[in-house]
Structure formats: C-alpha cells, structure tokens
Amino acid sequence: MKRRHSLAGIAAVAVLLAACGANDKPAGQDGGGTVKQGGTLYLLADSPTQQYDPARSSSLVVTGLQFVHRRLTSWKVAPGQDTTIVPDLATDTGKPSDGGKTWTFTLKDNLKYSDGTPIKSEDVKWGLERSFAPAFSGGLAYHKDLLSPGLTYKGPFEGGQELSSIETPDDKTIIFKLARPYGDWNWVASTPAFAPVPKGKGAEANYGEKPVASGPYQIETFERGKQAVLVRNTNFDPKSDETRPAYPDRVVWQFSQQTNVISKRLIDDSGDDKNAFGVSFASPAQLAQITGNASAKSRLVTSESGALAYLALNTQRGKLTDVNVRKAFQYAVNKSAFQVASAGNAQLAGDIATTLITPGLAGREQFDLYQTKPEGDPGKAKDMLAAAGLPNGLDGLVLATRAENDWPRKAESIQSGLAAAGIKVTIKPLDEETFTAEVQNKDNPDYDLVLTSWQPDIPSANANIQPLFQSTEIGGGGYNTARYNNPEVDRLITEAQATVDQAEAGKKWAELDRKILADSPVVPLIYTRNSYLHGTKVGNVKIGRFPAYADYRQFGIIQ
Incomplete structure (x- = not known):
C-alpha cells in the first residue's frame, strides 16, 4: 500500500499550546453558547487549497x-x-x-x-x-x-x-x-x-473543484489560492445522517493566509472573524500572544495526546544494521528536551511515548521495553555502544527532517541528546517535496535517522503498524522510513489484518507492537497534543479521543 501521509493531507494542522494549563483531557471544548442552524462558518488556512x-x-x-x-x-x-x-x-x-x-x-x-x-x-x-x-x-x-x-x-x-x-x-x-x-x-x-x-x-x-456532492454542502465557487464557498445541498436528507448536523448555512474556506495574520485575526475577534476557526499552524511567538490574551486563551481547544512523534533509525544503513546499536538509541534520546522543543513546555507538548500504537485505539497496551528517565541515560547508551564494538560512539550520522515550522528546532533537541551519548549527527532539513523524494522514494536514501510523526488514518492499530513497518512500505512513496524488513513481522501483520474479531485482532496488534520495538527500528518520542483557536461565535468545537483533530462536522454558529 502506497499513499500519502494523513498529516500531510489534513488541513487541520495543530496549533501547539504553549501555556494554558492543559492536561490530558480535552480542554475548552464547545466554545460556549447555543449553536443553531444558520450563519456562515469561516475556515482560515495557510494551505493554498482543499482537495475535494x-x-x-x-x-x-x-x-x-x-x-x-x-x-x-x-x-x-x-x-x-x-x-x-x-x-x-x-x-x-x-x-x-x-x-x-x-x-x-x-x-x-x-x-x-x-x-x-x-x-x-x-x-x-x-x-x-x-x-x-x-x-x-x-x-x-x-x-x-x-x-x-x-x-x-x-x-x-x-x-x-x-x-x-x-x-x-x-x-x-x-x-x-x-x-x-x-x-x-x-x-x-x-x-x-x-x-x-x-x-x-x-x-x-x-x-x-466542482464535484457532484453527496454530503450536506456543495461547492458554489472554488478559487485555488483564495477561497472555496460551500452552500447547502438542498437534496441532502439530514435524517439519513447521524454524524453531520450541518449547522452553518455556508462554509467559506479562506486559503493562503499567513499564520501570523490568522492568529491576529482570531485574537482580535471582530466582524466575520468571530465566526472563524483557525486550521493552520501557529508559531510559539504567536502562541505567546494568544495565551497572553484572556479572551483568546478561553477560545483555545486542546486534544488528548494523539499522534506519535518518533525517530526512525535506518535499519539498512551502516552500524544501524546492528540491533544492539539501535537499542542504545532508546536510552540516548532526551525525550524531555524534545517535549520542550515541541511546545515550550514539557507538559503541554504531549505525553512521553513508549509504544507504537497511539492512545485512543482499541487493543492498545501500555508498556515500556526500555525503561529510563525522560531525559534518557547517555551513560547507559555509551556502555551499550561499547558492548556493540563502538567504544568511541558513532560519528557522521545524517538526521533528516522537514524544514518547515518547528521541525528543525525539534531536530536540534534530538541532536543534543545524542551528542551526550557520543553519537554525532548532522541535521538535514528538507522541504516537503524533497523530504518525500529523498526519504520515501529513493532506493538508497542519504539518511541514517528521520524525525517525523504519524497520525493513523482510521481508528485501528492496523493503521499504526502496517504503514510504518511492513516491508512493502519501503520506498516507492511508502512510510516505512526505518526501512525495517522482518518477514515474521510481515506475516504477523497479514494475520492480524485477517482477524475479523476486533478484540482478538487487538491482542495481535499489541503483540506486534512489542515485537517490533524489540528490534528498535524507531524511538517513540511523544504522543502529541493539538490545540485550536476559534472566534467567539463558533460553537461545538469538539475533539474526541481519536483522532486528535477537531471534528468539523459538529461546528456551528452561536446565535
């Protein structure tokens, strides 16, 4: 199976909360007031389009x-x-x-x-x-x-x-x-x-740009780079749909908005922006403005811990072909520093991750094969490398990551932690297109480590495990960036996928979680939290246990 990463295809990019007292429960949900039929909802995005x-x-x-x-x-x-x-x-x-x-x-x-x-x-x-x-x-x-x-x-x-x-x-x-x-x-x-x-x-x-609609809205006008205007589909029968209340009369996507402008518009909360929801990434500097404004702070909505941020180890390259060398990385990485780099605050970035299956999925089991402190144990990592024949550590490794947003800063936190364990890496920031070409498509890519994240596409552990660790997902646009190839794991994935009883399937996925981590192809870092800012008249802003994204279907305008 080759397909795009869900995070790349979702317009709802997280606004990472810097300081608003969030915990691991959804915060600030609903938006207050009573939602009724009518009004126009505005969705503000930095992306140039929405794929319909x-x-x-x-x-x-x-x-x-x-x-x-x-x-x-x-x-x-x-x-x-x-x-x-x-x-x-x-x-x-x-x-x-x-x-x-x-x-x-x-x-x-x-x-x-x-x-x-x-x-x-x-x-x-x-x-x-x-x-x-x-x-x-x-x-x-x-x-x-x-x-x-x-x-x-x-x-x-x-x-x-x-x-x-x-x-x-x-x-x-x-x-x-x-x-x-x-x-x-x-x-x-x-x-x-x-x-x-x-x-x-x-x-x-x-x-x-003009599809035939089956949902509650149809596209009235579409201008790539500018906006898409959605109006009611008069042939939609709401009685046939239990998940889409379709409160607004109109939905207007505004594309190609600068993120600092989106933040300012939502903080100011005037005119049509009272009816707006921000779907784009905001920088820590912008978040400082949000959390310093009492009204804006009350309109931040926070998810539980969700997507998995992780460090992939290229299991087909150099010394990383040795499982004992890879296991040393489980202790060398400073997950606490990664939390701080992600959101400026360890608590608010998301919980420390120790499993591949993310929270909120049936069958998930909490375990930790490599128990250590949140900041890691560089001394133990050095000892493990020495035992694997590397008394002087590792040098010359290439860490690939995306160049946009705060990925380079997060990569620096990984680089610093590894250096303390005698592992020296050079960060290689790549734009989205180059990242895909280099990391996902090449047969022999130039990287040892990859810093990335993953949100499952469906609420099943299958979507955590198969895309990232089945050997068919190596290259060709796949997401097995660890280039992990274990025939027994491939067989067990197929066996788990074939299990119709979901309770039994859950047990098999949990076993696979442990088995794969025992080979240490990746280091789980954190389960990221997401937060969103909206105007005062946008209500029913809800985030479930899965996915860690706001449910657009429930949005309405407070009358």
Missing part, C-alpha cells in the same frame, strides 16, 4: 472532505470516549462473510446527489475505480491491493475496464471480494475513495 476529489484526498472523516462527500461508513466521535464506527451511506457497517474475504453493504433509501439524481451502488464502485487511475492518485489507498493484488488494475478510463472484485447486483447492494481476509474493511470503507461519484463522471483533472 475523493480519489486524491487523505482527509479524515472529521475534517474537510466530509462537508461535500459521504462515505459508506463513518465515525462517532465524542470527547473522552473511544471512537466507534457507524453507518453513513450504508444501512449498517458492513456484513463480513467467507472468513472476512467478502463484505456486503446496502445503501440507505432515497439517497440523492446535489443535482437530484439518485446515489447508486455502481457510483460507489465507480468512485473506487477512479482511485486506481494514475491521473487520480495521491489519496488513501488501504483498499487498493485488497481489490487489485499487485495493483494491476489501472482505472476505468483506458479501455473502460471494470474492477471485477466489486459487484453491484442491484442499485443498493455493493459486494467486495477481497484478495484476502481483512477485519478492518468496514473502517477502510470510511476513507475518502468510498465516496460515490456518478458513474461516467470525474474524468476531468479538476473534478475536485
């Missing part, structure tokens, strides 16, 4: 795509509660058979697109077929190798071929014949590619 083509999108259920497109299944998200799967277009969350190789869904009655035409099962199939076309790549792809082993299918536009692994015996029934048993298929059915596209439509490259 479901084949190209990696948007989570709770973020931008959901305004315009529905999917077969969805998530019920609430503060302090585990996220559960619920039906969206389908009447239920899917019926598995044949040991999990076959999944059947039935569409609800009277579903319509924004143009008034009925939504049919063949449209869901067509939308999925579009996602295989090279011209429409880039979105989440958990479904692809299960529907087309070896990715031999190339979409419906060249030769008009159909994907035989999807059957639509009538307008309301869709049957998936998977290549192997897959217990999380109902979760996968909540990813963007499962949004319907009217059969025969969507061949144009700019389909995402």
Whole structure:
C-alpha cells in the first residue's frame, strides 16, 4: 500500500499550546453558547487549497472532505470516549462473510446527489475505480491491493475496464471480494475513495473543484489560492445522517493566509472573524500572544495526546544494521528536551511515548521495553555502544527532517541528546517535496535517522503498524522510513489484518507492537497534543479521543 501521509493531507494542522494549563483531557471544548442552524462558518488556512476529489484526498472523516462527500461508513466521535464506527451511506457497517474475504453493504433509501439524481451502488464502485487511475492518485489507498493484488488494475478510463472484485447486483447492494481476509474493511470503507461519484463522471483533472456532492454542502465557487464557498445541498436528507448536523448555512474556506495574520485575526475577534476557526499552524511567538490574551486563551481547544512523534533509525544503513546499536538509541534520546522543543513546555507538548500504537485505539497496551528517565541515560547508551564494538560512539550520522515550522528546532533537541551519548549527527532539513523524494522514494536514501510523526488514518492499530513497518512500505512513496524488513513481522501483520474479531485482532496488534520495538527500528518520542483557536461565535468545537483533530462536522454558529 502506497499513499500519502494523513498529516500531510489534513488541513487541520495543530496549533501547539504553549501555556494554558492543559492536561490530558480535552480542554475548552464547545466554545460556549447555543449553536443553531444558520450563519456562515469561516475556515482560515495557510494551505493554498482543499482537495475535494475523493480519489486524491487523505482527509479524515472529521475534517474537510466530509462537508461535500459521504462515505459508506463513518465515525462517532465524542470527547473522552473511544471512537466507534457507524453507518453513513450504508444501512449498517458492513456484513463480513467467507472468513472476512467478502463484505456486503446496502445503501440507505432515497439517497440523492446535489443535482437530484439518485446515489447508486455502481457510483460507489465507480468512485473506487477512479482511485486506481494514475491521473487520480495521491489519496488513501488501504483498499487498493485488497481489490487489485499487485495493483494491476489501472482505472476505468483506458479501455473502460471494470474492477471485477466489486459487484453491484442491484442499485443498493455493493459486494467486495477481497484478495484476502481483512477485519478492518468496514473502517477502510470510511476513507475518502468510498465516496460515490456518478458513474461516467470525474474524468476531468479538476473534478475536485466542482464535484457532484453527496454530503450536506456543495461547492458554489472554488478559487485555488483564495477561497472555496460551500452552500447547502438542498437534496441532502439530514435524517439519513447521524454524524453531520450541518449547522452553518455556508462554509467559506479562506486559503493562503499567513499564520501570523490568522492568529491576529482570531485574537482580535471582530466582524466575520468571530465566526472563524483557525486550521493552520501557529508559531510559539504567536502562541505567546494568544495565551497572553484572556479572551483568546478561553477560545483555545486542546486534544488528548494523539499522534506519535518518533525517530526512525535506518535499519539498512551502516552500524544501524546492528540491533544492539539501535537499542542504545532508546536510552540516548532526551525525550524531555524534545517535549520542550515541541511546545515550550514539557507538559503541554504531549505525553512521553513508549509504544507504537497511539492512545485512543482499541487493543492498545501500555508498556515500556526500555525503561529510563525522560531525559534518557547517555551513560547507559555509551556502555551499550561499547558492548556493540563502538567504544568511541558513532560519528557522521545524517538526521533528516522537514524544514518547515518547528521541525528543525525539534531536530536540534534530538541532536543534543545524542551528542551526550557520543553519537554525532548532522541535521538535514528538507522541504516537503524533497523530504518525500529523498526519504520515501529513493532506493538508497542519504539518511541514517528521520524525525517525523504519524497520525493513523482510521481508528485501528492496523493503521499504526502496517504503514510504518511492513516491508512493502519501503520506498516507492511508502512510510516505512526505518526501512525495517522482518518477514515474521510481515506475516504477523497479514494475520492480524485477517482477524475479523476486533478484540482478538487487538491482542495481535499489541503483540506486534512489542515485537517490533524489540528490534528498535524507531524511538517513540511523544504522543502529541493539538490545540485550536476559534472566534467567539463558533460553537461545538469538539475533539474526541481519536483522532486528535477537531471534528468539523459538529461546528456551528452561536446565535
């Protein structure tokens, strides 16, 4: 499976809280007041666009795509509660058979697109077929190798071929014949590619600028680099949707906003900005302004600990091929310093991480194979390196990281901690495009270490483990940046994915968590916390236990 990282595809980039007394419970939720139908919601983003083509999108259920497109299944998200799967277009969350190789869904009655035409099962199939076309790549792809082993299918536009692994015996029934048993298929059915596209439509490259909507809103105008205006889809039936109350009459995305301008507008809280929500990153300097303003501080909403920040060790390069050398890094890294570098405050950055599976996911077990102090134990790390034949430590290592935002500063905290243990590294900051080309695509990349983070795309430990540690995810755009190749782990991943009983699957994923960490391909750092700033009239700003992002579906304007 090759696909974009969820964090890169989500417009809801975290505002890291510098000082507002947050703990590991969601803080400042709801926004106060009573939300009612009506009004205009403004979403302020530093990104140049929002992707509304479901084949190209990696948007989570709770973020931008959901305004315009529905999917077969969805998530019920609430503060302090585990996220559960619920039906969206389908009447239920899917019926598995044949040991999990076959999944059947039935569409609800009277579903319509924004143009008034009925939504049919063949449209869901067509939308999925579009996602295989090279011209429409880039979105989440958990479904692809299960529907087309070896990715031999190339979409419906060249030769008009159909994907035989999807059957639509009538307008309301869709049957998936998977290549192997897959217990999380109902979760996968909540990813963007499962949004319907009217059969025969969507061949144009700019389909995402004026798609046919199945959700509560349709795009009225779209100007890349400027804004997208969403208005109500009058053919949307709210009674058919339990997750989208669709409070605002209009949603306006304002693109290409400078982050300091976004912060100032939301702090000032005047005019239309009272109805605005900031979806873009703010610097520590801007956060100091926010937390120094009583009104703004009251409008910061904070998640529980969420995404995993980690240091990947290139297991195929130099001395890092030795597991005993890699284990020394578990003690050499100063996680406390990384916390401070991340948010200016250890408490507010997020909890120290010791596992690969992130909080809020079913089956997660808390453990620590490498018990040490938050600041690490450089002396023990030196002893371990000496025992591995490196009495003088390690020199000349390259640490790759992203160049934007605060990643270089966080990399410096890792560099300093490793130096205390006799490990000398040079930081290699890369812009997003170069990072992808160097770290994810090259066969023999020039790095020893990678500093990055990961937010699972679905509420399953599968999405923590498989993309980061299955050998098929090495290179070619994959996210196995540790270049970790363990045939036994590959086998166990496939076995866990095939387990339909979720309690049993959870046990298998927890065992894999321990087994992989015993090989030390990565050093877990922290489970990051996210915070957001909004205007005084934006209500129902909620963040569930998973994901650590605000649920756009619930937003409304306080009347």
